[in-house]
Amino acid sequence: MADILHRVGIKAPAADVYEALTTVEGLAGWWTADTRGEGDVLRFRFGTDGFDMKVLDARPGERVLWEVVGGPEEWIGTHVGWDLDRADDYTVILFKHAGWKEPVEFMHHCSTKWAVFLMSLKSLVETGKGAPAPDDVKIDNWN
Amino acid sequence: MADILHRVGIKAPAADVYEALTTVEGLAGWWTADTRGEGDVLRFRFGTDGFDMKVLDARPGERVLWEVVGGPEEWIGTHVGWDLDRADDYTVILFKHAGWKEPVEFMHHCSTKWAVFLMSLKSLVETGKGAPAPDDVKIDNWN
Numbered sequence: 001m002a003d004i005l006h007r008v009g010i011k012a013p014a015a016d017v018y019e020a021l022t023t024v025e026g027l028a029g030w031w032t033a034d035t036r037g038e039g040d041v042l043r044f045r046f047g048t049d050g051f052d053m054k055v056l057d058a059r060p061g062e063r064v065l066w067e068v069v070g071g072p073e074e075w076i077g078t079h080v081g082w083d084l085d086r087a088d089d090y091t092v093i094l095f096k097h098a099g100w101k102e103p104v105e106f107m108h109h110c111s112t113k114w115a116v117f118l119m120s121l122k123s124l125v126e127t128g129k130g131a132p133a134p135d136d137v138k139i140d141n142w143n
Numbered sequence: 144m145a146d147i148l149h150r151v152g153i154k155a156p157a158a159d160v161y162e163a164l165t166t167v168e169g170l171a172g173w174w175t176a177d178t179r180g181e182g183d184v185l186r187f188r189f190g191t192d193g194f195d196m197k198v199l200d201a202r203p204g205e206r207v208l209w210e211v212v213g214g215p216e217e218w219i220g221t222h223v224g225w226d227l228d229r230a231d232d233y234t235v236i237l238f239k240h241a242g243w244k245e246p247v248e249f250m251h252h253c254s255t256k257w258a259v260f261l262m263s264l265k266s267l268v269e270t271g272k273g274a275p276a277p278d279d280v281k282i283d284n285w286n
Binding site: 002003004005006007008009087088089090092094095096103105107108109111112115116118119122137139140141142 | 145146147148149150151152230231232233235237238239246248250251252254255258259261262265280282283284285
């Protein structure tokens, strides 16, 4: 098993970060504009492809945990976790995309892409403007 | 053991990417302006802190491998590898910072920071201008 790890600090209250992780409007502001919610499942689309996340845990200001229930084969059954903490003037996110079976080339791509989207989330919460798909920062020939 | 993985694609010949990874001028253009070479050791400084890398392998247009011989305790003995390949119009870098003993919070930070510096490298090679320290993109309260 292999995990993607990241850490960003956002100069804003934890409640603002939590909102950006748990509302369709917030998520659409930094990950993909095509975000929908259906019960406890969030559906993120990037053109025709995308990811479906089942919300396993959501504790205001503390923690969000998703299980991937739809998307690329390598993602199915993996978990995406967001742990929030306060440090200095920041809400710090410890991010973990856990449970990759193999450290395939696609995992390398997703690791960098998650970093770019975490910076988009930071920008959204701090300035009001993120860079969600389709206007996301491109990192390679896979986008 | 835990690894940091990333993938970026740079619209430039592999020789240009290789140069940015193996010359003091290139490295100073995307990682830290305070870069020096001494024999087979590269010394990267960020203020008073920094990293010393011993070059273990350097194959033009294909591969660069460093061993960390100076720096934070968590980094000592780890390896930083850069594998280059061509895909579409890109030189693709598969990046691996391998051999972390534990997935500590500092590793989360370094993973995101590597992504930011890889985007700086991409920008340097594609446009002539990177964002090396001290003008690097800040990601959290640890910088």
